[in-house]
Amino acid sequence: MSSYEARFKVWRGDEQGGGLEDFSVEVNDGEVVLDIIHRLQSTQAPDLAVRWNCKAGKCGSCSAEINGRPRLMCMTRMSVFDRAETITVTPLRAFPVIRDLVTNVGFNYQKAREVPAFVPPAGVGPGEYRMTQEDVDRSQEFRKCIECFLCQDTCHVVRDHEENKAAFAGPRFLMRIAELDMHPLDAAAETGLDRKRTAQDEHGLGYCNITKCCTEVCPEGIKITDNALIPLKERAVDRKYDPLVWLGSKIRRRSS
Known part of the structure; x- marks a missing residue:
């Protein structure tokens, strides 16, 4: 199984404000964006807030904006991005932020x-x-x-x-x-x-x-x-x- 280091920008903050933080994180074959967010939580940002449940594209919980496009993180494969590309993950823009990638829907x-x-x-x-x-x-x-x-x-x-x-x-x-x-x-x-x-x-x-x-x-x-x-x-x-x-x-x- 091959792996590489991907560059991520993840929005961190709350209702008072925030901004994008840079991360470099390992990516393995077959992984989706939610896998990478979980790896960030376990290795670099344990307080990163993200909402998710089934990881099968059926609960709708892990909605976010990936490179500005509304997507499910669990259904967005890393293979669709160029390895040299910086991937930006931000909360849903239409709804108030609670913290990090979690919004009040x-x-x-x-x-x-x-x-x-x-x-x-x-x-x-x-x-x-x-x-x-x-x-x-x-x-x-x-x-x-x-x-x-x-x-x-x-x-x-x-x-x-x-x-x-x-x-x-x-x-x-x-x-x-x-x-x-x-x-x-x-x-x-x-x-x-x-x-x-x-x-x-x-x-x-x-x-x-x-x-x-x-x-x-x-x-x-x-x-x-x-x-x-x-x-x-x-x-x-x-x-x-x-x-x-x-x-x-x-x-x-x-x-x-």
């Missing part, structure tokens, strides 16, 4: 609580739900989300404009709304909840300008923009601006 859990849950259809008991395979496949793509929040971090609406956070749910949770709105068994409309309207009026769907940056960084390969955000925008526009839909909503149905 509470914003995302707040937004999750603001999205109304699935509404079961009336008169259908557990085990009686029936869906076509096409509908199952569509929802299943969105349910692959591991909540690493890389899409939230790279979205410029959140990343570059702190003032937008109060009104904008971000791509992860707009995708959740789209999933529920597309679900053939969701009975939200029967309770008076219009998910398309709330997406536009309460969760900031209009802020999204479909740059696809969220799709580009998704480690699960979910087509967030094409399969969730654009269809949700189309549904919201049809609901709000299509003259026939508008007229139909104004005509009272005659009761039998």
